[in-house]
Amino acid sequence: MDAQFAGDTSQRRACQSQAHLDELVLFPCARHHGSLGALLRQYSAQMGSSTSPLDKDMIARRLAAVRAELGLSQAALAEQVGLSKRSYIHYERGEREVPTGLVKALYDLHGIDPVWLMSGTDEAPQRARQAGIDFQLVDKVVAALDRELGKVGRKMRPEHRARVMKALYQMGVEQGRISPEIVADVVAVAVARGR
Structure with a gap:
């Protein structure tokens, strides 16, 4: 199985393709958090392959800032969000587009504001105001x-x-x-x- 993002163990075993993974990761989010799943799916559709190198670099810097604030190594954060260390490093270096599953995992696990992660201007990680959304x-x-x-x-x-x-x-x-x-x-x- 080549799943990048982990849910619970039963979801992990059931996941056999990226499309199925998106269904497991993103659609349950919509059930638990209203429209966050829809927002992330929309972000994914908008970003496609049009993310500029500058955008990737800025997102990569914000990922590194999140990890530093959490006091985690790349390997530790990768494990928390269900990625291999190698995959996570590619995202943090800006070598690949950040998948929506990673954005969702950071939101679910650490309350990181998805809008800030993808387009924020503040250097310090911003937490989503979950209760007020x-x-x-x-x-x-x-x-x-x-x-x-x-x-x-x-x-x-x-x-x-x-x-x-x-x-x-x-x-x-x-x-x-x-x-x-x-x-x-x-x-x-x-x-x-x-x-």
């Missing part, structure tokens, strides 16, 4: 942003998309809802700034 609102933000981007025929780089999603989420929390007008205004500003 309104996953239904996150789903609405993602859907509304996708609709608006489709309407205007635009795409956003992942780090800009993450910033727009964060802004929309914060507005939704403050106003208690997310309206198409707010989404259109935020997207118009982001597009005007060349994002």
Whole structure:
């Protein structure tokens, strides 16, 4: 078995392919954490092979910062998240794109904010505010942003998309809802700034 990410032992034994692994790792996440699984699947679809070397390098630096803050060796963190040491080292060096399963594992095990890991600007690792996340609102933000981007025929780089999603989420929390007008205004500003 060539599984990169481990769940419990029964999941590990049942996993025979990467597609099955994604089903075991990501879809249960959606059951336990609302839309985090959907967010990670969407990130995976967006990133594809378009992650630039600079993005990979920045993500690699954030991975190293997480490991340093946890006080773990590469081998120890790799074991915790169910990776071989060699695979983990490739991610921390920026030689490979970080798979969504690793992002999920760091969130589940250590509360690392997936948005910070993929697009954060702070050097210090950021923890997700699990108790305060309104996953239904996150789903609405993602859907509304996708609709608006489709309407205007635009795409956003992942780090800009993450910033727009964060802004929309914060507005939704403050106003208690997310309206198409707010989404259109935020997207118009982001597009005007060349994002």
